[in-house]
Amino acid sequence: MEPMTITGGAHLARALKAEGIARVFGIPGTHNLEIFAQLSAHGIDIVSPRHEQGAGYMADGAARVTGEVQVIVTTTGPAALNALTALLQSFTDSVPVLLITPGMPLTHPGRGNGLLHEVRNQSAALSAVLTEVMRVTSPGEVSLAVGQTLSAMRSGRTRPAAIEIPLDLIETEGPGRLHPSVTRALPGPVTEQIDTAAEAIAASQRPLIIAGAGALGAGAAGASCGAGEETTALAETLGAGIVLSSNAKGLVDDRAETAIGAIGVLELLPELTGDADTVIAIGTELAPSDFWPEPLPLPETVVRIDIDEVQMLTNATVTHPILADARAATAALNVRVTAMRAKSATAAARDWTADWKSRAASAGESDGRPWAELTDALTTFGDSAETPLIIGADSTMACYYGVQTGWKARPGDRFLYPAGAGTLGYGLPAGIGAKLASPQARVVAVEGDGGSMFTIAELAAAVQAGVRMTLIIVDNGGYGEIRNEMEDRGDTPSGVKLTGPDFPALARAMGARGVHVDGRDALLEALNEAEAGEGPTLIHMTEDSRAGADMLRG
Ligand SMILES: Cc1ncc(C[n+]2csc(CCOP(=O)(O)OP(=O)(O)O)c2C)c(N)n1
Ligand SMILES: [Mg+2]
Secondary structure, eight states: OOOEEEEHHHHHHHHHHHTTOOEEEEOOOGGGHHHHHHHHHTTOEEEOOSSHHHHHHHHHHHHHHHOSOEEEEOOTTHHHHHHHHHHHHHHHTTOOEEEEEEESOSSOSSTTOOOTTOOTTHHHHHHTTOSEEEEOSSTTHHHHHHHHHHHHHTSSSOOOEEEEEEHHHHSOEEEEOOOOOOOOOOOOOOHHHHHHHHHHHHTOSSEEEEEOGGGGTTOOSSSSOTTHHHHHHHHHHHTOEEEEOGGGTTSSOTTSTTEEEOOTTOTTHHHHHHHOSEEEEESOOOOTTTSOSSSOOOOSEEEEEESOGGGGGSSSOOSEEEESOHHHHHHHHHHHHHHHOOHHHHHHHHHHHHHHHHHHHHHHHHHTGGGHHHHHHHHHHHHTSSSOEEEEOOSSHIIIIIIHHHSOOOTTOEEEOOTTTOOSSOHHHHHHHHHHHOTTSEEEEEEEHHHHHHHTTHHHHHHHTTOOOEEEEEESSBOHHHHHHHHHTTOOOOSOBOOOOOHHHHHHHTTSEEEEOOSHHHHHHHHHHHHHSSSOEEEEEEOOSHHHHHHTOO
């Protein structure tokens, strides 16, 4: 804690180390040399992504599976802006990634003088995406910025943030001390809110729980996390079904009687929510990017558990707000409801839930048919070991129509999906970050032939870091979803057909293994071989779909 007179870069590394940051994802440049020197001097590991967007997605994946703040380091201008898309993804999905970047110097020789990497207003660009952006003004202030920013990032709803250090301060010495972060404990539920909510739902006939990644809390991937057990217990007490957002997969067992599944893309979802007489929303934005069919009708009784007060007014008319930690609130609600709930009501609700579970399963199977072999292989692969399976997903049909609904996740598994921003090229780097942060887990990324090319360079980073994981590329000859949308509008598809590389050969050129497979059994065998080997493996497969029939085979 004692004051030291050191460079801004040294203040940064010292503060990060004191905050327990053991690894950063970063790319060095002329403006951040002192930062890299100090990170190394302080024993902080550096992972080398091949693009700043990859760095951001890696950090995002690592943060999602650990619930802990992850740090990326870029240089000024293009590098920081390259990371901004990834930070947008983290912001829209409430993931705590901290960007550290140099900025234009404090003492600047004038506007637009053509300094290397000059940006007119870099912090304004960051502020357009992030709510927490600090530009420091002295070397010693760097550690204060770290302490304050981490305090905010570790309290309440987690979100990404940025600290910009004017590049002249990075190498300038100045006095400063450590300012350790202070974290606000999640609020426990208010008894009165629990009591009135419990009363409202105890008599429900058709109760439905909708859970989002907020219900996972900061729970690390593993057997039981967040409010998973409590959510299942409440569903059992009520006879309610549970619908999950994409990123809440792994909160509960997809095969449980109470689990209707991650069906945010199914057209029947509004019928289900409209048929319910009570909805209990736990840690979910109820956002259009999570639950696609619009509008999503909600019943008169809506109980909402969230730690963000603003969410209480967003995307729903909430009759019973419970502003509290999901786990504690769900547990308290269950205790109260158990005391009041009639057995006959639970039995009747259970039949209603079973009916919807089977309707959703048929609809999911029908929408997911082109990816049935993929999802079946992933379920069998997941079941073959006790360790959690983490899927790094992408904005491809194979993920949102296929794996999201079809893969049977177990409690503790994870589906890292770029839901809010819907970016492309997320799955592979997110998977790399997840594996580095959670080495005991098994990691499979699933990407389309289009999206994968956005960040395929990160396969080289995975090889270098010795990351054992699999990347499955589902090839339909181009931007399949967009092609279908064009056709549905009556347009002649344009700009969507892609002549891809020889994916397995590309992987081998980067030092990874690369194979092509046909069918479920060959895929499963390749997944097992990849898991038994070292480093990353790319598995290429083709898709038998409407888009594939035209672009791949047409
Ligand atoms: C960064 C970014 N650019 C463009 C898009 C628009 N977009 C959404 S889906 C898609 C097609 C992706 O193709 P692919 O990964 O092969 O998946 P497919 O649709 O074929 O299943 C595109 C271009 C996007 N979501 N993100
Ligand atoms: Mg495609």
